[in-house]
Amino acid sequence: MKKIVVLTGAGISAESGIRTFRGSDGLWEEHRIEDIATFEAWQRNPGLVLDFYNQRRKQLFEVKPNAAHLALVELEKNFDVHIITQNVDDLHERAGSGQVLHLHGELKKVRSTVDDNLIHTLDGWELKLGDLCARGSQLRPHIVWFGEAVPMIEPAAALASEADIFIVIGTSLNVYPAAGLIHFAKPGIPVYLIDPQAEMPARISNLSVLREAAGTGVPRLVKQLMH
């Protein structure tokens, strides 16, 4: 079975009602990254950081996977599909995708501040100051903040290097190391980019760009690949 590796970003969840980060309506237009998404921000004002992620988590219970998430599940009938997502939502899993690797963490999970391996799934949406791990330390969102290591990048790069087809959906390719994954793909394999504002990444030889929303572009590409 041919292996398809799919790299997704915030754009695939936009039509489910989850805001992207950059662009005029992006979350980083309203919040400063250094106030919310760094370890220093957490040390300075954990309440503010918790509130930001609590609001995002709360919204997750109100949204559903869209046609793009669902189309990727369909692909599994004919291909060995691996999704590498920068998203912290769980919409790929809820759509039914079987192999999903989260590069930047998961909103529904929280972890210890003294032991990175102590990870729990939160009941409900709210993580509060005073919620402690088994070792008695404050729990934090299970999110990779700016400046932190990306522990899943190695398995992600290994997957990328094994791809027979590579698909990139709804990411500005602004954040590294995620944005560099495309360069681990074997030279010459078909690469598809689906994003209404796609910019052409350099040095990709067999690239097809679909400048359209994921909700229509992904089902169209899936149909094409299935035939």
Ligand code: OAD
């Ligand atoms: P961005 O907000 O940087 O980019 C979103 C991309 O989605 C843009 O290229 C949009 O053109 C595109 N887009 C918007 N609507 C779309 C639609 N309906 N269909 C398809 N594409 C659409 O989000 P990411 O690239 O995911 O990290 O951001 C990468 C990382 O930066 C995130 O994981 C997050 C953020 O800071 C952390 O918080 C650690």
